[in-house]
Amino acid sequence: MKEKLEQIKAEAIRQIEASDALEKLNEVRVNFLGKKGELTAVLKGMKDVAPEDRPRVGQLVNETREEIEKVLEESVKKMEKAVREAKMKKEVIDVTLPARKNNVGHRHPNTIALEEVERIFIGMGYEVVEGPEVEKDYYNFEALNIPADHPAKDEQDTFYIEGDILLRTQTSSTQVHEMEKGKLPIRMIAPGRVFRSDEVDATHSPSFHQIEGLVIDKNITFADLKGTLAEFARELFGEDTKVKFRPHHFPFTEPSAEMDVTCFKCGGTGCRFCKGEGWIEILGCGMVHPHVLEMSGIDPEQYTGFAFGVGLERIALLKYEIDDMRLLYENDIRFLKQF
């Protein structure tokens, strides 16, 4: 019996070793271990074995089976590996062939710049708000300390519709709407489209975008204005950016200032980009004029605030070095794809 099993085992291993394909190994498995296989046949012959010998023989059969299985398994693994490797060898591709892309579209440079600005101010606790583009004279001018005879109201600059309705010339109008809500403190930015009667050329457009900022609270100072906008400039233009505040005049702020940043091309040493000055004018700002606060029902004795206005196109043109404003409204895909 033992010899027979040894024989079967030897024959099985011989056949396994002679196999050159997975199917053949499977045949071996069936022939020796399957239901009609030789080992099974031996087990079936157990009835002829003396009952006291049966456990020993059974164990022998099982051992043989395990041994065959082990060898078989190893061979299968080896063979599978060889087959996979052979397959992969045939599957070599040219990885330098062109990529198959989804051709994702591109955001408008204005929007990229706007989202940057929004991110910075939202991080500082500002809410983004919107106001109407077609606006009443009161919100665009009067409530901002620009009375009826102010030169800024000249037809030269403002598009009028009917009566006291016009196209807003500045997002500052949103300041007034926000203050009238009567909810203090205020920390807001208001991006949006504004309109001025300028002919289209490389640096002008009758419609462009501004981002207005307004902070109103107790004890807000000009120093806070400086600190906030310096932080903004560093976030937007880089950690090394320096700012310079120059006195200026706006009817709705006092004191007023314009802010320059160090040229982000030359870092302030002066180059063609900044016309040798090392500085680039970026925005106008100031402390909210007390009369503006009064008109919107805020007590200037208790509250102070600052406001600023940034030209979105100006930032986009500077940041992305776009040399002609008209490109922003032509929507040529070759332009848009560069952002």
Added chain:
Amino acid sequence: MNTALSWIKAYVPDLNCTDQEYMDAMTLSGTKVEGYSRPDKNLEKIVVGQIEKIEKHPDADKLIVCQVNIGSEVIQIVTGAPNVKEGDKVPVVLDGGKVAGGHDGGPLPEEGIVIKAGKLRGVASNGMMCSIEELGSDRNMYPEAPEMGIYIFGDDVEVGSDAIEALGLHDTVFEYEITSNRVDCYSVIGIAREAAATFRKPFYPPVVRVSENQENVADYISVDVQDQELCPRYCARVCTNIKIGPSPKWMQRRLAASGIRPINNLVDITNYVMEEYGQPMHAYNLDTIAGHKIIVRRAKDGDVFRTLDGQERKLDADVLMICDAEKEVGIAGIMGGENSMITDDVTTVLFEAATFNGANIRKSARRIGLRTDASGKFEKGLDPCNAEEAINRACQLIVELGCGEVVGGIVDVHARMKEKVVLPFEPDSYNKLLGTNVSKEEMLDIFKMIEIEYDPEKNTLTMPTFRQDLLRQCDIAEEVARFYGYDRIPTTLPNGEATTGKLPFKLRIEQKARDIAEYCGFSQGMCYSFESPKVFDKLLLDAEDPARKAITIANPLGEDFSIMRTLSLNGMLTSLATNYNRRNKDVRLYELGNIYIPKDLPLKELPDERMQFTLGMYGDCDFFVMKGVVEEFLESIGMRKKIVYDPKAGKNFLHPGRQANIIYEGTVLGYLGEVHPGVCDNYDIKTRTYIAVLDMPTVVPFATFDRKYEGIAKYPAVTRDISMVVPEDIMVGQIEAVIEQRGGKILEDYQLFDIYEGDQIKEGFKSVAYSITFRASDKTLEEADVSGAMRKILNGLEGMGIELRS
């Protein structure tokens, strides 16, 4: 405003800084310097020489050989200039020196022109005599220079001295940008005062004293101001025995640097005082003033007046006129009349220094279409207190320049002068607003320099009348900040109640729209809000289409920008057309922008501004690609219910068989479709073009960012396929509606997997096949459940004339 530094220094003699330092410091204290130029740029080694001898050139008819004394020696110079003679003093550039330009007065080369000794037709020439053009200037600025040839000095210059000095070209001309609130700084004195305060140097304004004759001005002229609101002050003085001639060189140089051409002593004096004091003056020939009477009154509608430039000007009742007893002699604050013009034979002059209502001048100048240096100043609203000083200064110069004599007295008509603004001195409140700690003493020092008077007893500050911008404490705080230095104010961040930074829901949805559009290959465009009323015809809209009711701009930049858009389509199609014409392939664009829907016309209240999400494309795409983008977007903003497409969208600008309204829970969100070929033609797009428009105010209320996990099905699904022959005019949407209605609770999903029209299908029919999936959430489905549902569906389909194939 351009002004020579030498003129500023006349009033701030201690000023001592480089040009760049001056520019930076003035800009930082609020008088913005835009830039500066040096008139002596590229002028090197140029001295005054005197021609001692002139001989003919031996070999050239048009050249002469000059022996020129340059002080240290006599040098030989060959020239072709026709105008020199022995004894003339001329500018001479020596060997190795530089001039600014060529003799023809063309554009100046950046590096100038180097002059070297050499030979001209064989004769040595060791320098060059210069024309005014070679010195970088012209006859406008140096009217005494000859039209052709070498500049010739007067006798008073010293041989061998610096010729550029003698010409007054060693100077710097600064260009200032003055803000509209600082009327006082539209003058040399105003800027000089700021410069003195900026550099903390003493300020010496001109001392005005007039030597008058024994006569009385009242015997010469009377003034009647009939509209004091438009003319708050009118000062008049008379000068007699006028002798017209050139003004002195120093005055010409200062005017020239300011960009004003010297004319003659009288005109130059009025211009000089206008620059110096910021007060425009006018000089009339008194002999032309009828009745020796000046009347200031409004014109009459329809009047016509000839100004001194010879032009006829149409007037109206809002234009203020200067008149004599019989006629108009000038448009107040804008331009004098031809009839009272100063001519060279004038003997008696009437000087006018008045102030007018700024807004009225501005509007009149615009209506008449004539803006002058004078009106530009008046429209800013001048200080009435300045007029008297200015007219006296002019009279002083008349005497000093030997131009005539001044009749005693002044006619001065004015309303009650405004009182000076007085404010309590509150140093703490200035520091509180600025976030600074400036001492009271430093503040008072600053006030002194800018002529704000401090009364220690009352602790008040009195504003000078020329500072019409100082009205409230915040204005004082700005003065403190300007001269303390904006750069010295600390930088802090606001403290106080914390606020939450946020993007409102509507803007978050728009952000999502951008994301999805871009994932789907669309790039963002931006279009104008205004367009031409012609676009409605271009889009084939019916005559009564409500979209034609657009808001009209009263003062547009031409017809193409004259209405506020009521549809976003024109912008999109124009952009696609631009791309198409530039041969850009496969273009996909989207835009997020408002349309403007009036509630009534003419506009009485603000219109409805509706944000439109517009998508447009041509190239490798079709209707269903666009439909996919719409569904991707709606799903991304939580709109996961069935979207219905109604082919009866009724859009003239879309292909009649390829358009649909997009409907969600019974509400039309927008539309999509293929652009009508006729519209494509109108835009010159010669390929199929697709668009979709979603009205965001309609979409946003359905949107949500809430998500809920609904579990993953535990029990198996059962799928059944059905294949149908369907009458051609039945849309799959109708079939799907039946499947949904009749599938019952266990209906999970259905997918169209085949649609076919052609050979094997009979005429007028199409083959459609669906795969329908059923699943229950609480058990494994049994055959009976599924077949029951299927039977209901099939019955419904058969009722529509659909035949089942299997």
